[in-house]
Amino acid sequence: MRHDRNVLLAAMPFLAISVGLDRAPAASSDAKPVAVSIKQIPGQAKLGFIEVHGVAAGAFDPDPWRAGTLHWAPDVRTPLIRPRISGVFRNIYAPSIVEMPDGWRVFYGAWDGVNTGNDRIYSLQTTDFLDLLDRITVIDHGCFIHVCNVSALRFDDGSYHMACTVYPDRRKRNKPATFHSPDGKTWNGSPAPYDAKMSDIVEMTGYPPYDNADINGVNVLFFEDGAYRLYFNNWRDPGHLYRASSKDGKRFRFDGTCLDTQHGVNDVKRFDLAGKRHYLMALHRNTDRLWYSLSTDGMRFGPERELAGHLDDRDRYIVAVGWVVRGQRLLGFLYGAGAVPTLNRNRIFARWLQKKVVFVTDEGKRLTPAWSLGPDRQLIPLGKAGKLAGHFEVFAEDGKTRLAPPVPAHAVSGAVYTLQSSCRR
16 A cells, blocks of 8 residues: 655654653743654544644643643543443443553443443453453442442552442441452452442441431542541531541541532542642532542642533533542543433543643644543644644643744644653753
């Protein structure tokens, strides 16, 4: 087959800027300079677009989060994860993403193409959020009607601990239950899928309403300083978000109130910067948007800010959210959402925090990113044009801070480009 070598291998010019693309934007112009290049590489993107690689978020920077200025790029696969179609019950919605040495394991609660409308816990694995593999059932509902709303942890020795919502307990309420695995294959002493039991329900002291509490979809598990933290809401005690702590991940002691809010907690991650801890909380309320809150001590969270709204009718009702993290980088979030108010036809969608690459034509038309493809790829629409002359502009994760002077270039429909940086000598 004949190929145009000029289309496949054309290279973009080399330039220097004062902010590294592999870390958060600096607060001053005194940052160590780096060299940056944008080059066209062999490959095929979707016709009518150019695909730019190397745009994933750098190290966590709390400043744009405090300001509410973040560049989110929706994944072009809407949804990212669909239910299997072998069974007629298809409702997939509650993601919890754990970092693996070679990628991520995504746990989720769902009716994942099964023959009964009972929530179970599933997982799949990915190295890049491009290909999603190894889809299995992890926890079966057992003696409960539902086991869902998973919040999972993975430790350096390869073991796991997770908290899920189970329903009903002996009072016909939702409660958190915990499951431990030494290897990700055996849970609470049995090979997956493990049948959940009443004895798996979390015990708690110091919070008198717990026995009659309704803790549904708001059971976030976190680990630090040798202790498990359980962030939770009680829908029979609305307006407050609480924390409890435990040494064994099963018996918790109530710590107190973290945030006064009508929203439900879905995830908490910690980032350590210059000896200071920053906690990032994700919240939802089955509406058309999501929220987040920051803390520097993990116990008292600040005012909520809007994280994102829905894209269209497909994700009109947002029911769950989970952060995607790699080391000290917040790369994006997955969220469960659907088109109907009955909240039983959900899918899992994704948005990625990315640097913003804009192509400006010689006529001054600005072509901005429309979609992403996983955390590190960005799609810029060219319309019907086959080739456009102009220049690239590169901005930080806030979508506003310019990281480089304009880069003269040609944008070729269906071509792939890469954004790279290296330290200057």
